[in-house]
Amino acid sequence: MTRPLPRHAAGATPKTQPLPAARPEPQPQPVIRLVSVVKTYGTGEAAVQALRGVSLDVAGRDYVAIMGASGSGKSTMMNIIGCLDVPSEGQFLIDGIDTGSLDEQQLAVLRNRKIGFVFQAFNLIPRMTALANVELPLSYAGLRAAERRRRAEAALRLVGLADRMNAQPMQLSGGQQQRVAVARALVTSPSLILADEPTGNLDTRASRDLMEVFDRLNAAGRTIVVITHEADVAAHAKRVVGIQDGHIVADRRITAPGAPPPLLGRPGRGPVPS
Ligand code: ADP
Numbered sequence: 442m443t444r445p446l447p448r449h450a451a452g453a454t455p456k457t458q459p460l461p462a463a464r465p466e467p468q469p470q471p472v473i474r475l476v477s478v479v480k481t482y483g484t485g486e487a488a489v490q491a492l493r494g495v496s497l498d499v500a501g502r503d504y505v506a507i508m509g510a511s512g513s514g515k516s517t518m519m520n521i522i523g524c525l526d527v528p529s530e531g532q533f534l535i536d537g538i539d540t541g542s543l544d545e546q547q548l549a550v551l552r553n554r555k556i557g558f559v560f561q562a563f564n565l566i567p568r569m570t571a572l573a574n575v576e577l578p579l580s581y582a583g584l585r586a587a588e589r590r591r592r593a594e595a596a597l598r599l600v601g602l603a604d605r606m607n608a609q610p611m612q613l614s615g616g617q618q619q620r621v622a623v624a625r626a627l628v629t630s631p632s633l634i635l636a637d638e639p640t641g642n643l644d645t646r647a648s649r650d651l652m653e654v655f656d657r658l659n660a661a662g663r664t665i666v667v668i669t670h671e672a673d674v675a676a677h678a679k680r681v682v683g684i685q686d687g688h689i690v691a692d693r694r695i696t697a698p699g700a701p702p703p704l705l706g707r708p709g710r711g712p713v714p715s
């Protein structure tokens with residue numbers, strides 16, 4: 442402590458100098474921005490407030506796990522982020538666009554252009570091949586059949602199903618079916634992948650395979666928001682957000698949005714000790 446203080450610390454710097462910013466990196470426009478979002482279902486006595494003032498920014502290329510107990514508001518938040526529902530109060534912006542100013546049709550366009558959904562139940566059409574299921578979202582895009590086919594095949598290759606393209610869902614394992622669902626979510630090249638409990642119906646091995654696909658998608662530049670209550674799944678994310686009773690109660694940054702996902706290329710890793 443007897444060492445002389447550096448010049449600026451000795452008082453040469455005016456007192457008005459701002460403190461160093463908590464986050465030195467410049468923050469580009471977030472892909473997702475929720476500002477004091479409240480969501481109320483029903484009215485009067487029966488009203489349920491599922492979100493009670495949620496604010497959250499998600500940067501491009503980030504990989505966010507949202508964790509919380511059943512009934513905490515996770516799916517409500519996912520529905521709002523996915524433009525499937527609108528806030529009762531507050532604002533929701535996607536790529537800087539305030540969705541409050543859009544009508545149903547415009548919201549649908551935004552959803553189709555920007556977001557790929559993966560749900561717990563795979564939601565595949567039973568008597569159609571994997572390839573046909575993945576081509577479906579392209580049906581209305583005005584693409585030629587050959588181009589639809591080419592893109593669907595590429596998406597299926599990306600999820601490791603090159604050899605199962607002509608199988609029907611019934612002929613596939615749960616893990617394979619979920620990967621078909623991921624290919625279907627990807628085929629329109631959305632910048633954001635939204636997944637609600639995607640491993641909820643999968644065994645450990647299939648969950649791990651699916652999360653490896655997510656890791657690679659994120660490393661390739663897709664933003665991912667995954668809702669889960671499994672620590673093994675959240676361990677793949679770069680940021681873990683906790684939600685409880687409609688409030689965000691935790692927000693833990695693991696690695697920077699632009700960094701590779703923490704478990705990329707480390708198959709077989711167990712849950713990260715906390
Ligand atoms: P989570 O996905 O975390 O289980 P949800 O977002 O589905 O939670 O639900 C949050 C709260 O909102 C719960 O109390 C739930 O019962 C209620 N809720 C969800 N959807 C509706 C709805 N459509 N109508 C009425 N209440 C709902």
Ligand code: MG
Pocket residue numbers: 515516517
């Ligand atoms: Mg839910």
